[in-house]
Amino acid sequence: MDKQNSRFRWVIFASVIFAYLIMASQRTAPGLITDQLMSDFNVTATTIGLLASIQFFVYTSLQIPMGILVDRYGPNFFLITGALLTGIGTVIYSQSTHEIVLFLARILTGVGDATIWVSLVLILSQWFNAKEFSRLIGVAGMTGSLGFLIATVPFSALVDLLGWRTSFLSVGVILCSIGIFLYFVLVKKPNQTVLKKHERQNERTKDQLRRIFSSKQAWALFMCHFGVVGGYIGFIGSWAVPYGMDLYGISRLDASQLIMISLVGALIGAPLIGWVSSKLEKIKLPYVVFHIIMLMCWSTFLIFKGQPPFALLILLFFIIGFGFGSNSLTFSAVRLSFPIKESGLVSGFANTGGFLSAVLLPSIFGKVLDLFQFSSGSIGEAYFYGFFTPVLFSLVGLIGVILLKENWQNANPGE
Incomplete structure (x- = not known):
């Protein structure tokens, strides 16, 4: 067939x-x-x-x-x-x-x-x-x-x-x-x-892993996914509700609407960004743009000392969700960069980066909150310092996407 x-x-x-x-x-x-x-x-x-x-x-x-x-x-x-x-x-x-x-x-x-x-x-x-x-x-x-x-x-x-x-x-x-x-x-x-x-799978697993782990392209993909996934899943999924309740004094139900706003952004962003990338026949350009946008969004929380105006907060949550939709470009890059017979391993390696950040960010964010709330007694100041975590994670993603190489001429590698 x-x-x-x-x-x-x-x-x-x-x-x-x-x-x-x-x-x-x-x-x-x-x-x-x-x-x-x-x-x-x-x-x-x-x-x-x-x-x-x-x-x-x-x-x-x-x-x-x-x-x-x-x-x-x-x-x-x-x-x-x-x-x-x-x-x-x-x-x-x-x-x-x-x-x-x-x-x-x-x-x-x-x-x-x-x-x-x-x-x-x-x-x-x-x-x-x-x-x-x-x-x-x-x-x-x-x-x-x-x-x-x-x-x-x-x-x-x-x-x-x-x-x-x-x-x-x-x-x-x-x-x-x-x-x-x-x-x-x-x-x-x-x-x-x-x-x-x-x-071709007579190659030893150890040698296969060594080759992937020594690939600059594979590590760039790992970093891309690390930067774009952790902030969305790690913060939006774990800290968005208590953040809204603590700093804006809104109810749990109203705070949960922030998650819904971000989800709507992700639902719109994922297929639209994929379509744009396909039309442009480019991965790196749109991915760089959205990594920069995500970094700017998280940095905005620092500019406003952890508490931007509520109308701006709603917009930030939507854009962060929309930008999260660009994570699918990681796997478009895998498709173009590696033979199909290796795409499972490279996809798994890149996906590890994304979910590693999703596991790390909530706990790091929580530890920062505990540390600064105890020392300063201000929950607002504690959240301000907490937002350095997604900013740093996003910076890792931006570095990764800058290092990324693409080649649409090699659209069906290894087939």
Whole structure:
């Protein structure tokens, strides 16, 4: 089958994107039932915090190993297995009777979740040419943000209607069904193999890793993703609500609207930036522009001593979300810079940079708040110093994108 000219590639795209949508929603959905978990399991806020972060730790730590495995054996098996593991983990989560089982369920979900992005990138690389890929990876990025959106009001309404256990059980069953459906779409219908060992993979993993780790282009991609992802997921997802409540005196509900504004920005930005990049046949130029914009946005918080006027704050949150949509250009650059048979590993390496920053930023920001609030007694001053963290992270991203090289003439490397 000529994959890149087949109409069936759109069935592949729709199926993989839908799987990503549902799997992404389960990254943050447990945050909706924090109070119920604390009550039902009689656990502390510290335990709940660890439970919330463990999936991201598992996800981040598995990106490079998953990239190696996907390159070596193909993405089909890992995407199908990942959907099933995420579904099984969610079902176990819904039936947990002890906090230990909750942790084991989230670890299992994290392992399944770790398969989705690198597998998605490689599947789209195989089925679509470089220009189509540049547009569609932006749509994929939007789908992740849409998954986060589903895990807010819609899933909260489902929890209110059915209770948290039945709600998570239902999603778990849906994910298991998606895993079975993906087998027929990715393997059975196009007559593909579940596991396919590529011919060139006789190279030792150690040598392959050494070559990628010594690649300036790979490190530039790592830094790009580190700079653009951490501020959005790390701050918007963890500190936006308490920031709004502490410095602007607004309610928790009103503060949560800041997250929604940023999410809307991301939903618009991801496909639009991908489309612009494809039309221009350039990655570096738009990526540099948005890294500069992100750096300016975070620096604005410093200019206003951590508390810009509320109208400007709303605009900043929207632009930060919109700029986050440019992170899909990282994987467009992977597509053009490395052979497809290595894109899983490089995508995993770059994605590690993004989620490493998302894991590091909330804890660093929190430590800065504790340090300066204790020494100065002013929460406003503490937030001011805290904002140096996303500024520095954004600066790392800008350096990375400046070092990035692109070559649209090499649009199908290694094929």
